[in-house]
Amino acid sequence: MSKIISVGISEHKVASDPVVLVTYGLGSCVGIALYDPEVRIGGLAHTLLPAPVRxxxxxxxxxxxxxxxxxxxxxxxxxxxxxxxxxxxKLAGGATMFEPQYRSAHGGIGERNVAAAREALERSGIPLVAEDTGGDYGRSLEFNTATGIIMVRALQQPIKQL
Incomplete structure (x- = not known):
């Protein structure tokens, strides 16, 4: 069994040893996983907001x-x-957790988080190889750095593998 390291809201962790990076309760938040398959080193972030207001x-x-x-x-x-x-x-999260009347003219927080993640990846030249984003439900992630596989768990949803 691999060591489990928890990544909290607004945190990121990088692991050079084979571990499972986990984060819970991604609603409108986005989980961003980066991975180098050759050396089997990865990182996971649980982001809260697209960008600072200023x-x-x-x-x-x-x-x-x-x-x-x-x-x-x-x-x-x-x-x-x-x-x-x-x-x-790989990305997961970015759900619409509130009624449409609570969205701004720029969209909901979840949509904006996903867009910001895609922009940051593009700016860094990192290909997005898998994602499970949007919807109206929260997710939890388990990122195994030995394999690069992410298990996405959500209530009343089938388990997904990214």
């Missing part, structure tokens, strides 16, 4: 914001021996 000079960048999470993980993954050209990404 950037504050000197503020610490965290995985709270989807727009920063990819860069933060890539930086750590490269230090662990990953090659940027081998990195692949």
């Amino acid at each position: 950037e504050v000079q000197g503020a610490e960048r965290t995985a709270k914001f989807t727009c920063w999470a990819v860069d933060l993980m890539v930086e750590e993954l490269l230090k662990c021996g990953c090659a940027p050209e081998r990195l692949v990404a």
